[in-house]
Amino acid sequence: MRRAASFLIPTAIITLYYLFWMGLLAMLLARYPAAREFFPVGGLGDLVGADTDSFEPVYSHVEETVLAPHGPFRLALASIGAAVLILPVSWVYFITSRTKEVDSSFVQTIVIMPIVVTGISMIVLNSLALAFSLAGIVAAVRFRFSLDQPSHAMYIFVAISIGLGAGIGALGVAMVISMAFVYAMLIIWKLQYGKIMSGPFFSLLTRRSRSEEDY
Template sequence: MNLQAILSSPVVRLMGYFLLLTTVIAFVAVTVPWFPDLLVPSAPGADPFPGASDAMGPSAAEIMTSVTRTALLGFLALLAALAFTVPVVWIYTVIMRQEGYERSFVRLLASLPIVVAGVVQVVRGDLALAFALAGIVAAVRFRTTVKDLQDAVFAFAAIAVGLATGTGNFTLAGAISTVFCLLAYALWRMNVGDVGPSLALSHGGVALAEALVPGESHKAVVIGNEDEVEPVHAEDLPELAHYVERLADYVRGDALRKKKKYNTLLLVYTESPEEAGEFVEPILDDHARRWVLVDEIHRNGSGLVALEYLLRLKKKVKVGKMIDHLACGEDALCRAAELKPIKGLRRRLT
């Protein structure tokens, strides 16, 4: 790995940013006498910035009015909220770049800690004011729905940073930002929770569609001569690994679309792939909004080829009529077919 690749690594950039931020904070703490008080936790109900006015000395307290002090400390809290939020927003865009993200949520993520820190500054341990603020928020009734749980986790992290900086605990805010960013990136890089291509079967003798799209509540529907469909066992998975991974790539790529994503897997078993394709594809044009031929699956123990299609069926389509048009049977061009929904697979892969 060359130097340029190392320097462009998100982890290196992340650690470089936090190192620079730590250096700046350490420099300010050494040069400004009262700033170190901002790096320790505040007691519950106490001034979020303890000792700031006393540490400045009597002469400074006489010169600085209460308005100036409030503005200065508030500005520091908001600036710290922004500084510790920058890596959270950046790591979010890195993680979600493949799946896609909304600009509005990125802007919300960047501004949320600043707003939270400002709210904490307004409340400042005043219980009555806190209840009044809660009542105002309840009256406004924010109804924004977070579509992805990962987005919700990032929003909570941003809120935590805002609360920490708003209460004057800059050390905790930095720890939250650092640990959360590194953890989120590590989980993403290691594909924790991802469905890999070599999936173990819960039991042997399942249909091919079950092996390609596991874990769905709806089982695969086999049409035509079921004896022609060779069952899949655990020892067959290495043979099918390439096909499973290729299907997963198609599903991940299709997930970038906002609408009309593929929702069904269709396998058509035949001895003549070219003729069967010419026969099946006009039927798909009539019953699906969009479709794609993913692969031709060849099994070692069967003389049949499975044409693998991903479909987006039309809303009012009658699946039974489409099945009748396929005319699957023992002596037909299409010996058998399998249908299986893929919505759950797309949700797990993305």
């Protein structure tokens, strides 16, 4: 009963959180249609409609928008969107953490990383030269971050994905990534998937009797 409540309450809060921001964005776009060019949405359409057989710029519309006078404002909105979408991911880390003490530096990293990646994505855009320059700078700095648990790598990848989505103007895709990861992690945590190898299904799947403890 207690575990069910600990699953339903956070899930309801996170769902209301997503609905609030989606409703707010929809209301702003409906009331101020001209402000759509300021919001980092619609960038995926340029990617889907691009010619994959050529080396022409893919995000031509996004690039023009970023280089426009209101480009910094669009970058600010994209960074805010990335921060909004990464917060539920950090909450899931708190909920599913097996220890009472969490790594504060890791949590701060996954919260800040999408904002940084958003800015990098808008700077690099489709410039191969800038991309290689960035790779060289990162290699020179020799950035290292040790992960205590393998699951921490998933949070890093999700943070990078959200930042990339916001950076290319596809905030809707970033939202789908955030929501899919959050709900998947909550469901896996609730079901304790992979932790308890019992029941007729696992016995049939692994051909292992219930009385057998080890293979």
